[in-house]
Amino acid sequence: MATTIKTVERPAGFRRKTYLLAILEGLWVTFRHLMNNWVGNVLGRRAKTDIATLSYPEEKKAYPERNRGLHRLMKRENGEVRCVACMMCPTVCPAHCITIVPEDAPGSIEKRPRIFEIDELRCVVCGLCVEACPCDAIRMDTKVHALPTIRRADAILDKEALLSRGETSTATQGGVGAFWREKVKS
Amino acid sequence: MNFVAELLPYGSAGFTAVAALAKSVFFILIFVMLLAGILTWMERRQSAMMQDRVGPNRANIGPLKFWGITHFLADALKMIFKEDFVPPKANKVLFALAPMLALAPVLIASAIIPFGAPLCYGRLTEVVAPGTCAAPVDLQIAHLDAGLLFYFAIASLAVYGAALAGWASHNKWALMGGMRASSQMMSYEVTMGMAVMAMFLIYGTLEPGAMVNLQGDNPLHWGIVGLPQVIAFVLFLTSAIAESKRTPFDIPEGESEIIGYFVEYSGMRFGMFYLGEFVEIITSSALVITVFFGGWRFPGAEALAASLPNILFVLISFAVWALKVFLFCSFQLLIRWSLPRLRADQLLRLGWQRLLPISLANVVVAAVWVLLVGK
Numbered sequence: 001m002a003t004t005i006k007t008v009e010r011p012a013g014f015r016r017k018t019y020l021l022a023i024l025e026g027l028w029v030t031f032r033h034l035m036n037n038w039v040g041n042v043l044g045r046r047a048k049t050d051i052a053t054l055s056y057p058e059e060k061k062a063y064p065e066r067n068r069g070l071h072r073l074m075k076r077e078n079g080e081v082r083c084v085a086c087m088m089c090p091t092v093c094p095a096h097c098i099t100i101v102p103e104d105a106p107g108s109i110e111k112r113p114r115i116f117e118i119d120e121l122r123c124v125v126c127g128l129c130v131e132a133c134p135c136d137a138i139r140m141d142t143k144v145h146a147l148p149t150i151r152r153a154d155a156i157l158d159k160e161a162l163l164s165r166g167e168t169s170t171a172t173q174g175g176v177g178a179f180w181r182e183k184v185k186s
Numbered sequence: 187m188n189f190v191a192e193l194l195p196y197g198s199a200g201f202t203a204v205a206a207l208a209k210s211v212f213f214i215l216i217f218v219m220l221l222a223g224i225l226t227w228m229e230r231r232q233s234a235m236m237q238d239r240v241g242p243n244r245a246n247i248g249p250l251k252f253w254g255i256t257h258f259l260a261d262a263l264k265m266i267f268k269e270d271f272v273p274p275k276a277n278k279v280l281f282a283l284a285p286m287l288a289l290a291p292v293l294i295a296s297a298i299i300p301f302g303a304p305l306c307y308g309r310l311t312e313v314v315a316p317g318t319c320a321a322p323v324d325l326q327i328a329h330l331d332a333g334l335l336f337y338f339a340i341a342s343l344a345v346y347g348a349a350l351a352g353w354a355s356h357n358k359w360a361l362m363g364g365m366r367a368s369s370q371m372m373s374y375e376v377t378m379g380m381a382v383m384a385m386f387l388i389y390g391t392l393e394p395g396a397m398v399n400l401q402g403d404n405p406l407h408w409g410i411v412g413l414p415q416v417i418a419f420v421l422f423l424t425s426a427i428a429e430s431k432r433t434p435f436d437i438p439e440g441e442s443e444i445i446g447y448f449v450e451y452s453g454m455r456f457g458m459f460y461l462g463e464f465v466e467i468i469t470s471s472a473l474v475i476t477v478f479f480g481g482w483r484f485p486g487a488e489a490l491a492a493s494l495p496n497i498l499f500v501l502i503s504f505a506v507w508a509l510k511v512f513l514f515c516s517f518q519l520l521i522r523w524s525l526p527r528l529r530a531d532q533l534l535r536l537g538w539q540r541l542l543p544i545s546l547a548n549v550v551v552a553a554v555w556v557l558l559v560g561k
Contacts, residue, residue, distance in 0.1 A: 020420070023525065030236045030524040037235040053240040 068127045069142040071118050071157070072165035081159065082169060083137040085113040089129035097122035098129060116159040120146040136171040196307050196321035209327045213301060214293055217508070222464040223258035225515055229464075230257075232516065233523040261457075268453040273356055276450065280354035285451065285458035288347025292462055295340040296469045297327040300395040302482050302504035303491065310497040316488055319496075325482075325504065326395050333392035337473065338379055341429070345371040347462070348431070348438060352447035363446035366530060367431060367438035373537040374428040374435075380545035381421035384414050384552035385477055394473075398481030403488055408480040412559070414552035419478050421545050426470035427521065428537070430463060434525040437533055471514040475507065479514075482507035 015021045033050060040049035054061060063069075074082040085102035103114035123146070130140050142165050149155045194201040227242060231254070234241025243254035250256075272281055302325035306314045309321075330336050345368050352364015388409075389397050401408045410419055428435040439446035448459045475481060482503040491499050528536065 023521075026524050027520060031520060033238060034232060034236045034520065037238060038232075041235070041240070050238040051235075051240055052238055055240065055243075 063143045067143050068125050068130075068140040070120065070140070070144040070146060070165070071123075071129070071162055072139055072142050073116065073159065073162040074137050074139060074169040075163065075166045077168055081112060081116070081137070081163060082135055082166075083113050083116060084109065084135055085111045085116075086134065088132040088134060089138055092128045092132040094126060094128065095122045095124045097124075113159060116162060117156050118162065119156045121152060121155040136169045201307075205323055206327060209325065210297070213327060214296060217301070218293065218296055218465055218468055219461075221468055221508075221512070221515070222461055223262070224255065225464045225467060225519075226261060226460070227255055227257045228516070229519050229522075232519050236520070236523050265454045265457040270453040270455065271450070273450050275356040277354040277356070280350050281450075282455075284347050284351035284354055285448075285455045285462075286347075287350060288344055289458045289462040289465065291340045291343040291347070292465045292469050295337045296465070296472065298330055298333055298337055298394050299469070299472045299476055300324065300326040300398050300481055301472070301507050303487070303500050305500050306496045311495050313492065313494065314496045316491045324395055325500065329393070329395060331393055333394050333397075334382055334386070334473075334477075335392055338375065338382075341466075341469075342371070342375050344429075344462070344466070347459075348447045351451070351459070355447070355450035357450050359444040360447050360449045362444050363438045363440070363449065366440075367447055370431065370435065370438060370533060370537075371429055373534055374425040374541075377421055377537060377541040377545050378425040378429060380542065380549060381418045381425065382477065384418040384545075384548045385409060387549065387552045387556055388412075388415065394476045394481070398476060398483060401480045401483060403480075403483050403485055405480065405485060408483075409478040412555065414548050414555050415478065417544065417548045417551070419474070421541055421548065422477075423474060424541060425537075426474070427518065428533070430466040430470060432463065432467075432518075433522045434528050435533060436527055437530050440527075467515055467518050468511065471511050471518060475510045475514055479510055 011017070037049045037051050040046060041051065076082050083100075085100050087100060087102075090096070090098040090100055097119040099115060099117040099119075100113045101115040102111050104110070105112040125140070127140055129138050144165075146155065194204060231241040231243075241254070242257045243251070245254050245257040245260045246252075247256055272278060304319065304322035304324050306312075306319035307321040307323050309319065328336070332339075348367035348371070349364045352360045352362070352367065355361070385397075386392060389400055391397060391400070397409070405411075409415055431438050448456055451459060484503075484506045487503065490502065494502070
C-alpha cells in the first residue's frame with residue numbers, strides 16, 4: 001500500500017502565527033469565567049454563575065419523578081402489609097432477588113407473606129416487580145440508593161425494613177370494580 | 187525603642203546581622219512560605235472557578251472555614267505523615283539532595299527583592315519626610331550591586347535539583363524528565379537574561395532597589411511603559427514561566443506521559459519540589475513587579491510618606507507590594523490554566539529560534555531607545 005501524506009495546514013494569519021493575540025483572547029475567556037464564578041460564589045449567588053458542581057451532602061439533585069430507588073412495601077389502612085403473597089414479583093424478577101414465603105392470614109385476606117426478602121445486591125433495578133404487582137404492594141419510588149453495607153447479608157432487606165418506608169396506599173385493595181359483582185347479585 | 191537603638195547602633199556589625207536575620211525570617215520564612223502554601227490552594231480553587239467548578243472548599247479549623255484556605259495545612263500534614271519511599275537502587279545521597287537543591291536556590295534568589303519602603307531606624311513612630319532619614323533600613327535582604335545577576339546565577343542552580351532528581355531516582359521516566367528539564371531551563375535562561383539586559387540598559391543599574399526608586403510613584407513612569415520595555419516584559423514572563431516548568435512549558439513534568447523527574451518522590455520530599463514550583467512563581471512575580479511595575483511604589487506614595495508615621499507607611503507600602511505580587515501570581519495561574527502544553531521540539535524552537543533572536547534584537551532596540559527617548 002502506498003503511503004499517503006496529508007499535510008495539515010497550520011493556522012494562518014498574523015494573529016494566530018504570533019500566538020500572542022490568540023493567547024490574550026483565550027486568557028480573556030478564562031478570565032471572564034473566573035470573575036463571573038468567583039464574584040457570584042463570594043456573594044452567595046452560585047445559582048447565577050456557570051458553576052455546575054453541587055456541594056453533594058448539603059445540596060442534592062432532585063431525582064426525576066419516575067426514578068427507581070430502593071424497594072418498599074405498602075401498608076393497608078390497619079398498618080399491615082398490603083402484599084397477598086401472590087408470587088407475581090418473584091416470578092417476573094429476572095435477577096431472582098425476591099424471596100417470599102407465604103402464610104395463612106386471618107380474615108378475608110387469606111394469604112400474606114411470612115417472609116419477604118429482597119437482595120438489593122442481586123437486584124438489577126428493572127422495576128418489573130412493580131409492574132407485575134396487582135395490589136400496589138411493592139413500589140420503587142423511595143428515591144433512595146441501595147445502602148452501603150459491611151457484610152453482604154446486610155444488603156438483604158427483610159419485611160420490616162421494606163415496610164419501614166411504606167405508607168398507606170390509596171388504591172382500592174382487590175382492584176376497582178368490585179361493584180359489578182353486586183349488580184349481578186341484585 | 188531607645189534602648190534597642192543604644193544596644194544595636196545603626197551600622198554596627200550586630201545591627202546588620204540582626205536586621206538581615208529579621209528580614210530573612212519575615213520575608214522568606216513567613217511571607218514567601220505562607221504565600222506559596224496559599225498558592226497551592228489558590229491554584230486549585232482558581233482553576234476550578236475558571237472551569238465552572240467549585241474547587242476545594244471543605245478544609246476547616248473547627249467552625250472556621252475561610253473558603254477552604256486551610257487546605258494547604260491539611261496537605262502539608264498529609265505529606266509529612268506519608269511514607270518516605272526511596273527506591274532500592276536509587277543513589278541515596280543525591281536522591282536526598284535533589285529536593286533541597288530544587289527549593290533552596292529559589293528561596294535564596296528572592297533575597298534581592300525589595301519588598302517595601304525603607305524603615306527609618308530609631309524614628310519608627312515619627313513622620314519622616316522622604317530622603318531625610320539618617321538611618322534608613324532597606325526592606326531588602328541582600329543589597330547587592332550585582333542585583334539581578336545574582337538572581338540569575340542562583341536561580342540557574344535550580345536545574346541541578348531537577349537533573350539530579352532525574353538521575354538519582356534510577357528510573358527511566360525520571361531520567362527523561364530530568365533531561366527535558368535541564369535542556370528547557372538552559373534554553374530559556376539565555377532569553378531571560380537577554381530580556382532583562384534591555385532593562386539594564388534603560389535603568390543603567392542592576393540593583394533592584396535602585397530600579398524601584400528610578401521608577402517613582404507615577405504608573406506612567408514604571409518600567410513597563412515603552413516599546414522595548416513591553417517586549418522585554420513579554421519575553422521575560424514567557425521565559426520565567428518556562429523556567430518554573432509549568433504549563434504551557436510543563437514538558438519535564440508531562441503529567442500524562444512521564445510524570446517527570448520527581449516520579450519516585452513521595453511525602454515531604456515531593457512536597458519540596460511542589461513548594462519550590464510555587465516559590466518560583468512568587469519569586470518571578472516579585473521580580474516582574476520590581477522591574478516592570480514599580481515595586482512597592484504606588485501613586486501618592488510621596489505625599490503619604492510625608493504625612494504618616496514611618497512604620498505605618500512602610501506597612502502600607504509592603505501591603506501594596508504584596509497585593510501586586512499576589513495579583514501577578516494569580517495572573518500566572520490564569521496563564522497556566524488557559525494554555526495547552528507545547529511539544530518538546532516546539533518548546534526548543536520557540537526558545538532558540540523565536541525568543542532568543544527577538545530578545546537580542548530588543549537589546550539593540552533598547553539601546554536606540556535610550557539614545558533617542560532617554561531613560
